[in-house]
Every structure is written in structure tokens, then in C-alpha cells.
Amino acid sequence: MLLTSAAALGAEATKLAGDVDAKGLADAVAKNKGKVVVVNFWATWCVPCREEFPDLVRLEKAYRDRSVAVLGVSIDFQKDLPKVEKFLADHHPDFPNYIKRSGGDDQDFIDAVDPKWGGELPFTVVYGKDGRKAKVLSGKQTYADFEKAVAAALKEKLP
């Protein structure tokens, strides 16, 4: 019985919040207005994404009570959904993770997120409490990098 519950809990943690296109993602960010929102784009095939992901899990735990929300967006192919779910099961993020909706031209998605983004992963966008873009972070970041960007958006001094 205990095993079944644990398995059920595990399965719950692996669930994706759904697939998103650029508009769906903008809506998800807008729903968090009043909070600093950190949106991280990752993929299971991207080694630096996998390396920095635990820092995002840690960041969300540390800042969830200070008006900070984290959203993840997997850029994996639909055929790799099992890999995405396994990755989430391994890392147990306490924040929603979406997968980019398949189809369409990726260039439209990339440009809608940030016109200066070339498509490299990982990529992170920090939105201020007013919903406006506060910072973009290209490539792998450290926990300190994430914290610095979030603190600046919160206009707080680092602890």
C-alpha cells in the first residue's frame, strides 16, 4: 500500500503542466503578475540545461515565499516525452514545467520570447513584478547568477 502511494506520488511529480506555444507561455507568465517570474528553457538533450536545473529547483524553494515564481519550458521533441518525464521525476521541481507545442516554425517561438535570442539552450528570462522583461540569461548559469538576477528584479539586496 505504501509502495503504491509512493509510486503515485512519483508519477504526479513527473507530470508536465501541458504544451505551450508562445501565446500560451505569455499567458502563463501574465498569470503570475505581481511576482518575479523566472522562465527557463531546457531540453533533456542539453547537458548544461541538465546541470543547471537543480539550481532552479533550489531557487524556487528559497524564493517561493518572496514573490518569485519559476516556470520551466522543455524544448524536447514530442517523441522524447518519456525522457522529459523521467527527468522531472529525477529532479522533482516544485514548479510547473511545460513542453513547447510541436509544429509551427521554431523561429516564431524564439522571436516571441526574445528577438535577441538565437535559439541556444539553456536560456532564461526573468520578468519583473510588472510582467515586463527584466533580464535575459543566455547559456548555463550558476545559482549565484540566478539569485543575482532575481534579487535585482525584486530590487532587494542579496542576503
Place this chain on the structure above:
Amino acid sequence: MKLARPLVVLFLLAALAAPSLADSPAIGAAAPNFQLTTIDGKPFSLADAEKSNKAVVLMFIATKCPVSNAYNDRMRDIANEYAKKGILFVGINSNKTESESEVKDHAREHGFAFTLVKDPGNKVADLYDAQHTPEIFIVAPDGKLVYHGRIDENQEQPTKVASPDLKNALNQILAGQPVAKAETKAFGCSIKRV
């Protein structure tokens, strides 16, 4: 003159405020020259290559990136097809995590007949501000950059490509036309810099 100074200040402020992300040479700007040794031990100079080819295609590629690897067959085939038409293809590996011997083995495994260089210290990637693999730059014989972007829009299904952007650009160059879609984007693996 009195008016000019505030304008210059405004311009400088605007430049400072711009995000410091991809800062590649603009389309129409001079492609930065570089000299490296190919994995076959031959000298390679972009300036020399420009003079003797109808265009030079610089391809930032990787051995371990699944996105770059999804394009191995397409890169081999496009390079073979267009080499016959006077276009030179140069694969550039700037990843510090991938050794020259890995680049050689990878090229052999995938039948790459195009020129390959290892870019120690990612100096060429920095010159072009290349961010990921695969990422393509086309240089015209006059040394100007005429295309920057992807191979095509469909990483996952080579048989369902709807926008063969690299081939389109090459066809336009060969026909003496301007490249209609000179900047394109796709997802890729970030270049592992030193």
C-alpha cells in the same frame, strides 16, 4: 555641432541598454577573417577561401550535440551537392569539450568530405558570436556576410522540411540574387566555451 553631442550621447546610451546577447556581424558587414589548420593539417585562411569560391559556408558544428547530429546527413549531402557548384563548406568545432581526435572520428563516421577545423579557445566562435550548434554563416566572395542562421526549420524530420533555408540562400547566391531570408533561427546546443 551643438545638437550633435546630445544625439551621440543618446546613441551611446541606446547601445549600452541593448541586451548583450547575440552580437554577430550584421548581414552585409565584413565577415571577420581567420586562419586555422584543418584536421588534415592544411592551412586554412578565410580570406584566401573567399577569393577562390562562389561562397564559403561556415558551419559551427559539434560531435556530441543531438541537434547538430540530427543534421549530419543533411550537412554531408548539402556540402557534396554544392561543392560541385563552387561553394566551399567549412565545419568549425569550437567546443572545448570535444577533442580534435573526436572531430576526426566523427567526420569519418558520418562521411564528411568538407573541410573541418578545430577552433582552439573558441576564438572564431567569438569573432562571429556564434552561440550554438548547428549555426551557419555564409560569406560571399567580396567578404561580406550574406546569411546567418539554420540549415532548415525541421530538426526532427528531414523528409518533411518545409523551409530549406541554407539551400535557398545558396541557390540565390549562385543565381546572382540577394538572399531573401538572410537571418533565420532554430534551437541548438550552446557552444561550450573556455
